[in-house]
Amino acid sequence: MKKFFILIIIFLSTISKITADEIKRISVGNVDAKITIIAFESLTCSHCADFHKDVYPQLKKEYLDTGLAKIEFRHFPLDIAAFNASKVSQCKNDGDSSILNSLFSNQQKWVKGNSVEEANKNLQKFLVNEGFNVDFEKCIKNEEIEDFVLNDRIDGVKKYKVNATPTIIINNEKFEKSLNYKNLKKALEKLI
Template sequence: MPFSRRLILAMPALIAAPALAQPADPRLGERGIGRPDAPVKVMEFFSLTCTHCASFHKDTLPQVKRDLVETGAIRLIWVDFPLDQLALAAACIARTLPAERYEGFIGALLANQDRWAFTRGDPREELAKMAALAGLSRAKYDEVLADDGLKRAIIEQRMTAEKQYNVSATPSFAFQGRATRNQSGNMSYDRFQQLVEEARRG
C-alpha cells in the first residue's frame, strides 16, 4: 500500500536521540531464506500492517518458496518497512525473536492481521498474545517496546530503502542478479518469476 511520512514525522525526538542499538546488534542482521550464493537475491520491503503484503504472503509466497527458493534460484531477504507505529512495534518484536523464528512469526502476523492489527480491542495487547505464542515473555515484550534504539534503527533502514531503492509502496521488491529490477505492489507468481529471470539474465 502507498505510504506517507507520518511515522517518521511523528517521532522526531526518536530519530534525533543518541544511538542505543549498535550496528553489531544481531537483531538487525539479515533475515531471509534460500542459499546465500543464489544467482538472484530478492529484497522484499514490507510492513506487517499492510494488507497487500499479507496478500502476497498468502497467495504468491508459497509458490515462490517451492519453485524458486527451495530450488536455489533465489535468496529472499525481508526488509522491515513499517508504515505506522503498530507495524514498527511488531517489527521490533519479530527482530527480537531468535532468527530461526522470524519467518514463522511474521508469517503468523501477516496471516492473522484481523486478530491483532485490525482488532476492535487493544492492538498492542493482541500483539503481546501473538508474541507469547512465539515464546516471548510479557516482561521481554514490554522491554522491547521501550527500546528506542531498536525502533530508530528500523526507521533508519526504512529511510535508506526510500532513498536507495525508491520504495514508494508496500510490498516492494528489488531483484538483484546480473541486472536489477524493481517492482512495487503485490504481484502474481508469474510476474515475480519473470522479474527473477530478467535479473538473472541481465
C-alpha cells in the same frame, strides 16, 4: 501521531546505522544465491499479507528452497501497530521468519484497536496464543531494534524510492510490474 512517527524517522536518519552484524536480517533462502529479492513490507498492510498468502509460498518452493534465490524482508512500517510488530518480529535476533510469517498469515487476528495501547494488547495476546515466547515489553522498547526497523524504512526511501508496500527489489532493481507470481517468475527467470 503520524507527525511524531515522521519526526522519529527524520531524527534517526541523522545518526549512524546499526551494522548487520549486530542485528540479523530476516531472510529465507541460499545466502550465496545469484538472485537477491528484497521485500519492503508493513505488517499492517493487507497487500503485503496477500503477497505472503498468494505469491510467497510458490516463490519459496521454486526459488528459495531450491537455492536459486534468497529473500530479505525489510521493515517499512506504515503505522505504530506495524512498527511495534516489526520490532517483535526482529526481537529474537535469529534471522528466522516464523513470527513475521505468522503475523502476515493471521493479520486480521491482531490488527485491531483504536489506540496504540489496544493494538499492543491485541498483538501481545496473539503472540501468546500462537506460542511465541518473546518478552513483549522488552522487544518494543529495545532501541537498537527500533533503530534497525526505522533505518530499513529510511534506506527504502533513499536507496530504492519506496513509497508503497509491498515493494519488491530484485538484484537492486525495483520490480515495477503488478505483483503476482506469474510476473515475478518472468523477472526471476531472466536472471537465472
